[in-house]
Amino acid sequence: MKKKEILKKSLLFNGLPDEQLDALCSISVSKKYQRGQAVFHDGEPGNGFYMVASGKVKIFKLSTDGKEQILHIFGVGEPFGEVPVFHGTPFPASASTLAASELFFFPRLEFINLLKANPSLALSMLAVLSMRLRRFTTQVENLTLKEVPGRLASYLLYLIEEQNREEEVVLDVPKGQLASLLGTTPETLSRIFAKMSEEGLIKVAGKTIRLLDLERLRER
Amino acid sequence: MKKKEILKKSLLFNGLPDEQLDALCSISVSKKYQRGQAVFHDGEPGNGFYMVASGKVKIFKLSTDGKEQILHIFGVGEPFGEVPVFHGTPFPASASTLAASELFFFPRLEFINLLKANPSLALSMLAVLSMRLRRFTTQVENLTLKEVPGRLASYLLYLIEEQNREEEVVLDVPKGQLASLLGTTPETLSRIFAKMSEEGLIKVAGKTIRLLDLERLRER
DNA sequence: TTTATTTTTTGACCTAGATCAATTGAAGAA
DNA sequence: TTCTTCAATTGATCTAGGTCAAAAAATAAA
Incomplete structure (x- = not known):
């Protein structure tokens, strides 16, 4: 797919006038990464x-x-x-690819110049960061106020929403990675999958998980 | 202190030209709250x-x-x-005062209009939200990768930085609240204070805590 | 000061879930 | 297909820290 198409479809740039999309295209650089490759490291400066x-x-x-x-x-x-980019401090965490990926890189100065000229772009970016804050809020909530089964339940419900499905979701990560996302270990996660299956809450078949009882999943 | 002074000193508005500060003053409203009063509730819409x-x-x-x-x-x-304000969704969490407080309220539309007219204001706001994201990052890190003594240690070290002290910090919250901030219970926190005192890491006297061994605190 | 109320500490106990170790299963290479 | 390798499961054990209950301090009120 063409770069401009991808940018246009993104939540961040969606709705921008054509010439701004062109400008964004021209300042950004495409980079390709193999599966498992580091993009940046915690503590590195970013430009x-x-x-x-x-x-x-x-x-x-x-x-x-x-x-x-x-x-x-x-x-x-x-x-x-x-x-x-906006706070000037180093990356607060590390990034690496979970699959072979293509990434667009937007250089700091050029992007900030665009922002200065286009208030609507700044507002989109503010919206994106606000959404990110909201996500962190629920992540902290899940990690500290729920136990692991509850976290898994909310993740599955999140996936069903995200994937627009009725009752079946496909895990977008290997189970080991899912454990790390939910703040637990692969062993514990495996046991919980087993228990929830016994209880008739879900049915696991490889990466495909059928949610049998949304009601009870929600009250976890 | 005068409103304008407070705004000028804030990280968000610091460095803005005078007329923008005046504009901010004129759109914002002061509200007073008693100690323990709710400011807004999780899930409420915000304007x-x-x-x-x-x-x-x-x-x-x-x-x-x-x-x-x-x-x-x-x-x-x-x-x-x-x-x-920026994402249009309800408040992701609740807010209430820990002490009698005065708050300035900035109405959504008026503020967004100012933003549109002043790119530098938008950039400050982006910086503030970015810093917030960074904080969440370390909060998740503390909650999931460290155990409670480690979380307490980083909080004390954070305070010593924040309060610009050499070896003594003053807790800005009652201990019960601190427990909730560190994702634990008052009982556990109390035991950990006791243990760290025994170990000669800190010396607790009410709300004042003397950090006796920064070195060892850091490696928690 | 004395009393009432809230916060903090201490003790005894218990459980979620981590860790360690071994087995089974699945996926890619030869 | 058969090896090889890595991911997932299962079992047995251990522990950080949560819960419940009571005592002790600290604050506020009378």
């Missing part, structure tokens, strides 16, 4: 942000003893890595 | 954001069974409650 053109990217924190917490997984059309 | 003029405000989530997780505590000059 621009990225948008997923194809593939999937995880943003994560590593503890000193090597444990990983995934903060978010970004798919096509989603921008990431903006913090250094 | 503007706030800035602390005096006092202190906590942003928090409540679980269905009444447990509280504090997301952040805002002091003088800090804006909060912006998500609905």
